[in-house]
Amino acid sequence: MSNDVADRVKKIVVEHLGVEEAKVVESASFIDDLGADSLDTVELVMAFEEEFGCEIPDDAAEKIVTVQNAVDFISENV
Amino acid sequence: MRRVVITGLGMVSPLGCGVDHIWSRITNGESGLGKITQFETSDLPCQIAGEIPVGETADGYFNADDHIAAKDRRKLDPFIVYGITAAQQAIEDAGWKPEDEESLCRTGVMIGSGIGGLQTIANGAVMIEEKGPRKLSPFFIPSSLINLISGHVSIRYGYKGPNHSVVTACSTGAHAIGDAARLIQMDDADVMIAGGAEAAVCRIGIAGFCASRALSTGYNDTPEKGSRPWDKGRDGFVMGEGAGVVVLEELEHAKARGATIYGEVVGYGLSGDAHHITAPPPDGNGGFRAMSAALKRAGINASDVNYINAHGTSTPLGDEIEFGAVKRLFGDNEDVCMSSTKSAIGHLLGAAGAVEAIFSVKALKEGVIPPTLNLEDPSDECQGIDLVPLEAQERKIDVALSNSFGFGGTNASLVLKAFR
Numbered sequence: 075m076s077n078d079v080a081d082r083v084k085k086i087v088v089e090h091l092g093v094e095e096a097k098v099v100e101s102a103s104f105i106d107d108l109g110a111d112s113l114d115t116v117e118l119v120m121a122f123e124e125e126f127g128c129e130i131p132d133d134a135a136e137k138i139v140t141v142q143n144a145v146d147f148i149s150e151n152v
Numbered sequence: 153m154r155r156v157v158i159t160g161l162g163m164v165s166p167l168g169c170g171v172d173h174i175w176s177r178i179t180n181g182e183s184g185l186g187k188i189t190q191f192e193t194s195d196l197p198c199q200i201a202g203e204i205p206v207g208e209t210a211d212g213y214f215n216a217d218d219h220i221a222a223k224d225r226r227k228l229d230p231f232i233v234y235g236i237t238a239a240q241q242a243i244e245d246a247g248w249k250p251e252d253e254e255s256l257c258r259t260g261v262m263i264g265s266g267i268g269g270l271q272t273i274a275n276g277a278v279m280i281e282e283k284g285p286r287k288l289s290p291f292f293i294p295s296s297l298i299n300l301i302s303g304h305v306s307i308r309y310g311y312k313g314p315n316h317s318v319v320t321a322c323s324t325g326a327h328a329i330g331d332a333a334r335l336i337q338m339d340d341a342d343v344m345i346a347g348g349a350e351a352a353v354c355r356i357g358i359a360g361f362c363a364s365r366a367l368s369t370g371y372n373d374t375p376e377k378g379s380r381p382w383d384k385g386r387d388g389f390v391m392g393e394g395a396g397v398v399v400l401e402e403l404e405h406a407k408a409r410g411a412t413i414y415g416e417v418v419g420y421g422l423s424g425d426a427h428h429i430t431a432p433p434p435d436g437n438g439g440f441r442a443m444s445a446a447l448k449r450a451g452i453n454a455s456d457v458n459y460i461n462a463h464g465t466s467t468p469l470g471d472e473i474e475f476g477a478v479k480r481l482f483g484d485n486e487d488v489c490m491s492s493t494k495s496a497i498g499h500l501l502g503a504a505g506a507v508e509a510i511f512s513v514k515a516l517k518e519g520v521i522p523p524t525l526n527l528e529d530p531s532d533e534c535q536g537i538d539l540v541p542l543e544a545q546e547r548k549i550d551v552a553l554s555n556s557f558g559f560g561g562t563n564a565s566l567v568l569k570a571f572r
Contacts, residue, residue: 092223113227116290129286 100142156333159411160246160399162238166202173212179544183376198367200375201353202392202498227291229269235301235349238395246399258342260313261302262332264324266502269296271354313341321558324348325505330420347397347506380526381464381492382534389465392498396506413571415513419450425561436477442563450567458549464492491540495525505556512552516570
């Protein structure tokens with residue numbers, strides 16, 4: 075399950091931020107490592123919601139700053 | 153007064169991408185108008201427009217990937233994409249890529265639009281109705297705002313001078329060039345990237361101008377015939393899209409770096425009609441006063457103007473009224489000629505004034521007057537001035553005047569002079 079979630083999360087990150095797949099490792103920070111700005115991270119969270127059919131509240135979204143954070147939240151809540 | 157010259161040109165239009173390619177096509181009498189392909193038009197009275205031809209950059213077509221990465225374009229309405237593209241061309245043409253802080257601070261941007269992100273706003277409105285406000289992109293607002301072309305160009309090139317934007321409907325492009333030239337004259341900047349962009353060829357844009365009865369509706373089966381300024385058969389304008397951007401530069405600054413000088417901005421006049429939201433006053437006094445003010449500022453007599461690039465949108469009322477104002481001001485000048493390049497590319501709204509200033513400057517530089525297509529049978533009220541019908545004319549000219557008039561009764565005229 076979590077491998078599947080991780081692959082889907084990474085695919086979204088690659089598409090939205092236009093970064094190389096190899097850079098999208100679990101520990102990568104969207105802003106510090108992958109060149110996102112604050113608006114990009116809002117859009118990323120919206121893309122995760124769309125992909126996994128869930129709603130991520132704003133207070134939870136603020137804590138999703140790395141690929142691993144996203145995978146963990148989705149695995150636990152979806 | 154500090155003198156202002158034009159040292160770079162950039163354009164995206166229904167005749168292609170890049171000034172040289174577009175110029176060769178427009179002086180060859182080609183049309184960029186056609187049936188609308190991007191959206192459903194069967195329920196619209198007007199089904200024709202000038203859309204941007206997409207293809208390989210090397211062939212003179214528009215390839216967005218060569219200008220802005222796909223991941224970034226998702227955050228930009230097309231009017232911003234066209235604006236950035238034309239700015240990029242103009243800046244490369246001028247060869248102005250400063251790196252020192254002082255030069256960056258003395259370079260500004262003033263690129264406007266008549267309407268801005270209309271398609272993005274329309275899509276966003278549908279989105280929140282269908283899926284709710286949480287589904288609205290965080291880029292919705294910054295992808296729609298008119299001044300964001302100026303913002304993006306500044307960010308991309310590091311220009312830290314005046315960052316401004318014009319919104320005066322169909323006068324936008326002319327006002328932007330005139331106002332930016334004044335900023336240089338007033339010593340607020342040495343270089344300004346100035347112009348206009350528009351991308352209103354979308355369902356709501358066409359429907360909106362249809363509702364105000366401004367568009368041609370009688371040429372849906374012969375789109376290339378739809379824009380016919382001063383012709384008896386004209387029945388409204390045909391909308392085009394794209395962008396025109398110039399690099400304006402203080403004369404000594406341009407000389408010192410050995411820049412190519414296309415021409416000089418010698419006059420700029422502005423006026424308001426104080427009459428009606430969409431119609432000009434019957435005597436055309438707003439346009440007359442804008443042209444007079446521009447000539448006065450230039451210190452040039454009406455008898456010394458060789459070419460007028462008209463507003464000439466192909467509407468029944470507007471064409472005649474502009475013609476009358478020109479006749480009153482230039483009546484004694486038997487050598488002046490006037491054409492409307494909207495006959496070939498349609499009306500680019502907020503981009504029109506900038507695109508037409510570029511055509512005027514090219515006419516000065518190349519000695520060729522672009523034609524008024526489809527002018528087969530001029531109205532009885534439009535006689536006595538050479539309107540350059542159907543075919544381009546070779547003429548060595550020194551002074552050109554370009555008119556732009558907008559909804560709200562806002563008028564701008566630019567006087568441009570050859571630099572020899």
